[in-house]
Structures are given as C-alpha cells and as structure tokens.
Amino acid sequence: MRIRLFIFTLSIFLCAMARAELKWEQTMIELHPMPADTQAVGHFKYQNTGDKPVHFRSVRTSCGCTAAQSQKDEVPPGDKGEITATFNIGDRTGTQVKTVTVETDDPATPTTILTLRAVIPQELEIKPTFVFWQQGEAPNAKTIVVRAGKDFPVKHLKVTSSSPDFQTKVKQSGTGDFKVEVQPRETSRVTAAMLTIQPDDSARAFNVTARVTNAPAVQ
Amino acid sequence: MRQALFLVALALIPGLGQAIYFREKISWRSPILPSESVNVDQARAWGENAIWVDARPDDEFARDHVPGALLLNEDRWNELLPQFLAGWSPGKKIVVYCSAERCDLAREVAERLRKEAQISDVFVLEGGWEAWLQKNR
Numbered sequence: 376m377r378i379r380l381f382i383f384t385l386s387i388f389l390c391a392m393a394r395a396e397l398k399w400e401q402t403m404i405e406l407h408p409m410p411a412d413t414q415a416v417g418h419f420k421y422q423n424t425g426d427k428p429v430h431f432r433s434v435r436t437s438c439g440c441t442a443a444q445s446q447k448d449e450v451p452p453g454d455k456g457e458i459t460a461t462f463n464i465g466d467r468t469g470t471q472v473k474t475v476t477v478e479t480d481d482p483a484t485p486t487t488i489l490t491l492r493a494v495i496p497q498e499l500e501i502k503p504t505f506v507f508w509q510q511g512e513a514p515n516a517k518t519i520v521v522r523a524g525k526d527f528p529v530k531h532l533k534v535t536s537s538s539p540d541f542q543t544k545v546k547q548s549g550t551g552d553f554k555v556e557v558q559p560r561e562t563s564r565v566t567a568a569m570l571t572i573q574p575d576d577s578a579r580a581f582n583v584t585a586r587v588t589n590a591p592a593v594q
Numbered sequence: 595m596r597q598a599l600f601l602v603a604l605a606l607i608p609g610l611g612q613a614i615y616f617r618e619k620i621s622w623r624s625p626i627l628p629s630e631s632v633n634v635d636q637a638r639a640w641g642e643n644a645i646w647v648d649a650r651p652d653d654e655f656a657r658d659h660v661p662g663a664l665l666l667n668e669d670r671w672n673e674l675l676p677q678f679l680a681g682w683s684p685g686k687k688i689v690v691y692c693s694a695e696r697c698d699l700a701r702e703v704a705e706r707l708r709k710e711a712q713i714s715d716v717f718v719l720e721g722g723w724e725a726w727l728q729k730n731r
Contacts, residue, residue, distance in 0.1 A: 466671035505711035
C-alpha cells in the first residue's frame with residue numbers, strides 16, 4: 376500500500392515537473408531591404424526545450440501589411456521550427472516596426488511578441504510633397520527641399536511639371552541637397568500639376584503635387 | 595524588515611537592467627496625443643468640413659467603409675495621395691481611421707500627412723472603424 380502510494384505520489388510529482396517550453400532564438404529581427412525589394416522577410420526560429428509538446432493557439436500580426444505563419448501547429452519536445460513574418464513594404468518609408476503576437480499553450484510564456492524592424496532605404500527625402508496656393512493668393516514661389524539619402528549620391532536632379540500652369544527651378548544647395556522652387560502662373564482658378572523629380576542616375580521617379588485650391592469656406 | 599527591503603532592492607536590479615537595455619525599443623503601439631485624436635461624435639459634428647480617410651488595406655476598404663471616405667494607405671501611398679489631395683482644401687479637417695484601436699495604420703498615415711504633405715488639422719479616429727460601426731449600426 377505504501378509502495379503504491381509512493382509510486383502514485385511520484386508520478387504526480389513527475390507529471391508536474393514535465394513542462395512545455397518554447398525558446399526563441401530571437402524575438403526581434405532588424406531587416407535592411409534593398410530599394411527594389413517589395414517585401415522584407417524575418418524568420419523567427421524556436422525550439423521546444425521542454426518535455427511536453429507545445430501547441431500554437433494563434434499567430435496574429437499588428438497590421439494587414441504583415442503576414443505571419445507557423446510551419447506547424449504542434450511542436451514536439453526537442454523539435455525546432457520557425458515563424459516566417461513577411462512585411463509588404465508598399466510605399467512605406469523610414470523605419471517600420473511590425474509585430475507578430477504568438478499564443479501557445481506553454482504555461483510559462485503563453486504569449487510572445489515577435490518584432491520585425493525594417494529600415495527602408497530612402498533614395499530621396501522630399502519635404503513637402505505637397506505645395507498649394509489658395510485661390511487669389513499671391514503666386515509667389517514655394518520651395519521644396521530635396522535631400523539625397525546617404526547611400527544614394529545624386530549629382531543632378533531633373534524636375535518636370537505635368538502642367539504649364541506651374542513652373543519649376545532647381546538649385547543645388549550642397550552635396551546631395553537641392554531646393555526646387557515651384558511657382559504657379561496665376562491663382563485665379565483651381566488647377567493642379569504633378570511634379571516629377573528624378574535623380575540623374577536613377578530610373579525611379581518621385582512625385583510632388585502642386586495645386587491651386589479653393590479658398591476655405593466661410594464658417 | 596531589513597531583509598524584506600533587501601529582497602525588494604535585489605528584485606529591482608533585473609527590472610532596471612531590462613529598462614536600460616531595452617530603452618530604445620520602439621513600442622509598436624505609440625500613444626496618440628489627445629490633440630491629434632477625435633471621437634466619432636466630434637468628427638460627425640464637423641459635417642461637410644471633414645474628410646474621412648480610410649488607412650486600411652484595399653480589400654478592407656472595398657468590403658465596407660465610411661460613406662464618402664477616401665482610401666489612403668501606405669501600400670499605395672504614391673498613387674493614392676494625389677487623389678486625396680484633389681479632394682482637400684484649406685480649412686478641412688481630416689479624420690483618419692483604421693481597424694480597431696490597436697491598429698497603427700491610421701496614426702502612420704496621419705503622421706505622413708502632417709510631416710510630408712505638411713497638412714494641418716489631421717486627426718485619428720478614436721476606436722477606429724469599429725467605433726464608427728457601433729455608432730452607425
């Protein structure tokens with residue numbers, strides 16, 4: 376009887392000791408996609424270092440621009456795997472931070488947040504990307520500042536306007552720094568143009584919108 | 595008592611270490627300033643003076659959106675921005691929304707409108723698309 380009680384107690388103890396544990400190689404990955412890349416992909420590797428299987432309950436991303444999937448629903452003890460997070464760059468700029476929330480039945484860490492940080496190279500920094508005049512406003516020139524990214528040397532800038540209603544003039548203010556002056560012919564009527572800015576060695580073009588807008592409504 | 599205080603101090607060490615080590619970690623969910631957000635009732639009160647901007651992906655916009663809202667997301671920013679600007683004029687208030695409170699798309703679109711297009715009066719809708727649905731259905 377005592378032996379049975381001892382075996383029973385020991386088995387309860389051993390069961391309590393058994394645990395599932397998912398260990399992540401990294402929970403934050405930084406990516407540096409190339410200018411031509413449309414996606415940035417992060418591989419979050421894990422291993423079950425416990426002695427019970429781990430089951431994935433859900434894998435959710437912080438936005439629709441990022442897709443994430445697990446290779447498997449169950450991770451046996453000792454097994455390895457990865458969650459692949461694919462971030463669609465689109466027309467995003469700068470440093471983008473997206474997360475993947477992973478929920479499992481691991482009681483020690485039921486929720487893990489994986490972070491994907493993508494540093495998107497910027498060939499040209501343009502400010503502002505929109506210049507406007509109100510109807511009746513003096514048609515004075517407005518300035519757009521264009522700065523080449525540090526890894527993208529630019530010697531010359533070509534600027535074209537889609538409409539003769541807006542004229543442009545480019546001035547170089549430093550190495551890789553330019554000022555584009557935009558001036559409407561008149562502001563008596565609503566009109567608009569797309570200004571295309573193109574670095575000399577690049578096939579890529581950047582757009583700025585110029586408009587003469589309605590005057591604000593009287594409130 | 596001394597022992598208790600000692601244990602508490604000891605427990606603070608790893609906490610402080612983490613705070614220092616991860617001090618530059620960007621939170622995926624940055625808070626929106628009160629001056630940059632608006633609730634559904636406030637936005638609706640602006641009437642014709644408000645432009646609603648949907649920052650969600652194309653397929654979500656296509657499924658349903660605030661009537662009259664313009665799509666402007668970062669997936670097709672360069673293509674969609676001119677269309678948005680064609681509908682904007684000085685004095686208009688821009689209300690940007692996305693799915694659910696934990697979504698950052700609206701905040702990111704609002705920030706780009708302020709910084710790149712240098713447009714003022716840009717607000718993020720508190721509670722997002724779900725908050726609008728709740729008030730309108």
